[in-house]
Amino acid sequence: NAGVTQTPKFQVLKTGQSMTLQCAQDMNHEYMSWYRQDPGMGLRLIHYSVGAGITDQGEVPNGYNVSRSTTEDFPLRLLSAAPSQTSVYFCASSYSWESGGPTDTQYFGPGTRLTVL
Amino acid sequence: GEDVEQSLFLSVREGDSSVINCTYTDSSSTYLYWYKQEPGAGLQLLTYIFSNMDMKQDQRLTVLLNKKDKHLSLRIADTQTGDSAIYFCAVQGGGADGLTFGKGTHLIIQP
Numbered sequence: 001n002a003g004v005t006q007t008p009k010f011q012v013l014k015t016g017q018s019m020t021l022q023c024a025q026d027m028n029h030e031y032m033s034w035y036r037q038d039p040g041m042g043l044r045l046i047h048y049s050v051g052a053g054i055t056d057q058g059e060v061p062n063g064y065n066v067s068r069s070t071t072e073d074f075p076l077r078l079l080s081a082a083p084s085q086t087s088v089y090f091c092a093s094s095y096s097w098e099s100g101g102p103t104d105t106q107y108f109g110p111g112t113r114l115t116v117l
Numbered sequence: 118g119e120d121v122e123q124s125l126f127l128s129v130r131e132g133d134s135s136v137i138n139c140t141y142t143d144s145s146s147t148y149l150y151w152y153k154q155e156p157g158a159g160l161q162l163l164t165y166i167f168s169n170m171d172m173k174q175d176q177r178l179t180v181l182l183n184k185k186d187k188h189l190s191l192r193i194a195d196t197q198t199g200d201s202a203i204y205f206c207a208v209q210g211g212g213a214d215g216l217t218f219g220k221g222t223h224l225i226i227q228p
Contacts, residue, residue, distance in 0.1 A: 033215050042121075042205065042218040043160075058215060090159060092215075102165070104148060104209055106216060110159040 004109035012115045013081040021076040023091030031097040032074040036087040081116045119143040123219035135193040139206030148209040155202045201226045
């Protein structure tokens, strides 16, 4: 298993440009999520999905769109990049999300470091 | 919503024990996690504890949970230079809205 993979590793954008951060997992996990990590802020949830075709907003969803057409993939779209979106983005997945058991444990990808000029 | 607090820095001497502390607010939290992040890398799951447990030991790692005080700690025995990283406490509240993370504790190892 490759686990959770993310591409690209690094990206520089100009203000107003759009792009898609890719996330894929090969563990047949139902739950997938996107977080952003900013210095001194910890990780904050952007969007999440509990299965193909189902997505919902997290704590900081503005400026981002997601879709989940397959179980494996959960791309994050920046529609019009802003300097405030400069951050490190992590994708995570888990087998379940409300079992109250260890299958809720989330596994993280290596991250995408995004700079918006 | 849930709030998770950690100290930002901890400095220890190589070979000593490190104790990283975390407090949280939501008493209905089910699972509590410790993740490790090395420089430039993603988050690595270190260990977790279920809310009905008081302690969990895994080799050099000991997790203690005081549910009454909503206090979680991670003890690393015989701290080595390879333990230098940021350690995140994270709390699973149940439901689909993911984990709530603390801001992370930078563990600094002195020779």
